[in-house]
Amino acid sequence: EAGVTQFPSHSVIEKGQTVTLRCDPISGHDNLYWYRRVMGKEIKFLLHFVKESKQDESGMPNNRFLAERTGGTYSTLKVQPAELEDSGVYFCASSQYINTEAFFGQGTRLTVV
Amino acid sequence: GIQVEQSPPDLILQEGANSTLRCNFSDSVNNLQWFHQNPWGQLINLFYIPSGTKQNGRLSATTVATERYSLLYISSSQTTDSGVYFCAGPGGSNYQLIWGAGTKLIIKP
Numbered sequence: 001e002a003g004v005t006q007f008p009s010h011s012v013i014e015k016g017q018t019v020t021l022r023c024d025p026i027s028g029h030d031n032l033y034w035y036r037r038v039m040g041k042e043i044k045f046l047l048h049f050v051k052e053s054k055q056d057e058s059g060m061p062n063n064r065f066l067a068e069r070t071g072g073t074y075s076t077l078k079v080q081p082a083e084l085e086d087s088g089v090y091f092c093a094s095s096q097y098i099n100t101e102a103f104f105g106q107g108t109r110l111t112v113v
Numbered sequence: 114g115i116q117v118e119q120s121p122p123d124l125i126l127q128e129g130a131n132s133t134l135r136c137n138f139s140d141s142v143n144n145l146q147w148f149h150q151n152p153w154g155q156l157i158n159l160f161y162i163p164s165g166t167k168q169n170g171r172l173s174a175t176t177v178a179t180e181r182y183s184l185l186y187i188s189s190s191q192t193t194d195s196g197v198y199f200c201a202g203p204g205g206s207n208y209q210l211i212w213g214a215g216t217k218l219i220i221k222p
Contacts, residue, residue, distance in 0.1 A: 099208035
């Protein structure tokens with residue numbers, strides 16, 4: 001069984017550009033989460049999908065971030081325009097049910113220069 | 114929501130040493146996970162351990178839910194164990210994970 005996969009593994013972009021991160025959850029997992037760790041700080045929750053619906057996006061930092069999960073399968077997280085403080089590692093996780101074990105992808109390291 | 118505290122924040126050990134990392138929760142949790150973030154930034158699932166003890170090779174974890182803490186044991190440390198160890202438990206309205214600040218472990222050869 002394939003785990004959670006994220007693309008790309010690393011992205012370097014200039015300030016003001018747009019970047020789109022992708023996450024493919026474990027097949028059959030309705031719950032998909034995005035988290036990020038910036039500047040060596042704590043890992044923070046961004047948002048939660050249940051199938052294609054946004055269940056909770058209280059952790060999204062501002063309107064430069066847009067997440068989608070078309071068809072309830074893979075998800076994308078777009079940052080537009082990117083700022084320096086967006087640099088960090090973005091993690092995606094999926095779980096079969098709420099409050100069960102979450103399986104994480106390898107993360108996408110985003111560097112904004 | 115819950116708060117998660119990890120200790121120690123930093124730990125430097127010689128290869129072969131044993132270590133114990135601790136995670137305290139401000140409220141009871143029924144779901145707890147340990148992770149290892151390696152030097153390349155990748156996050157690796159270690160344990161899903163709401164209660165009791167689990168072992169996986171040189172690593173083991175114990176959660177005492179009634180006392181709101183969990184311990185991660187690393188025996189016979191290797192340089193590849195270096196990185197940051199996180200614990201996390203559900204604390205949001207939709208049980209999203211709340212994370213500790215991590216323990217940065219450096220294993221010297």
